[in-house]
Amino acid sequence: MSITALRTVTKASANPVSLAETKAHLRITHDAEDANITSLIKVATDWAQVFLGRVLMDTTVVVKMDRFPESGDAAELMADPLGQWYRVNSAAGRKREAQKRDKSILLPGGFVTAVNDIDYTDALGAPQTLTGPSSQTPGTDYNEDLTDDEWAFVYPFPSVGWPAVTSEDVNAVAIEYQVGWLEATDIPESIKHAIRFKVADLFTIRDTQDAGSKSQLIKVAENLLEPYVVPHY
Numbered sequence: 001m002s003i004t005a006l007r008t009v010t011k012a013s014a015n016p017v018s019l020a021e022t023k024a025h026l027r028i029t030h031d032a033e034d035a036n037i038t039s040l041i042k043v044a045t046d047w048a049q050v051f052l053g054r055v056l057m058d059t060t061v062v063v064k065m066d067r068f069p070e071s072g073d074a075a076e077l078m079a080d081p082l083g084q085w086y087r088v089n090s091a092a093g094r095k096r097e098a099q100k101r102d103k104s105i106l107l108p109g110g111f112v113t114a115v116n117d118i119d120y121t122d123a124l125g126a127p128q129t130l131t132g133p134s135s136q137t138p139g140t141d142y143n144e145d146l147t148d149d150e151w152a153f154v155y156p157f158p159s160v161g162w163p164a165v166t167s168e169d170v171n172a173v174a175i176e177y178q179v180g181w182l183e184a185t186d187i188p189e190s191i192k193h194a195i196r197f198k199v200a201d202l203f204t205i206r207d208t209q210d211a212g213s214k215s216q217l218i219k220v221a222e223n224l225l226e227p228y229v230v231p232h233y
Helices: 019-026 034-052 189-205 216-228
Strands: 007-010 059-065 073-080 083-090 105-107 112-121 127-130 143-145 152-155 173-179
Touching: 019 034, 019 189, 034 189, 034 216, 105 173, 112 152, 152 173, 189 216
Parallel strands: 073 105
Antiparallel strands: 007 059, 059 173, 073 083, 105 152, 112 127, 112 173, 143 152
């Protein structure tokens, strides 16, 4: 998993494109290159995920933060020249989508299918777990909006709010959720074609002196991915 705000708990069980369809794209009929092509599919998938800012196949991930958002805050993914991190940001700087609900927590990675649970360390230092509508064990501790394939977020009920957490622990809150399409057949064809074009580029250049330049295949792949990039506001 290459989106740096996320930590993988359980990897995807399949790739977005299969070995057979990738070999057909490459017009390869023998099996001598199968291991290499399989490796390149993984590399191309990782590249596509970074370019898109989203996870493609169903993956269990976790994001962590020091505390829950307070009134007027929203938690969001921030960026700096050295990478990305997840933090609670004030109302003035929250992302456009996070503005919809006070105290919302924006979940990065694209298409979220379920929020498994939210673990936190309470003010007394004891571990606690919150559950919601799509949790492994359904609960009513928070609400969620998983209707968009770009943005998903969780938020507390206004009458209850988020619980207090310890002020001594770093990453006192951990949100585990499922992100990515459940089946490869659900992924838009443009994304799968882009991955195959990336594999073709990697397969073609190998160790040649052309490896340092952007090929026409990569330009085609990027154009195919562009409509599905998760925007950062």
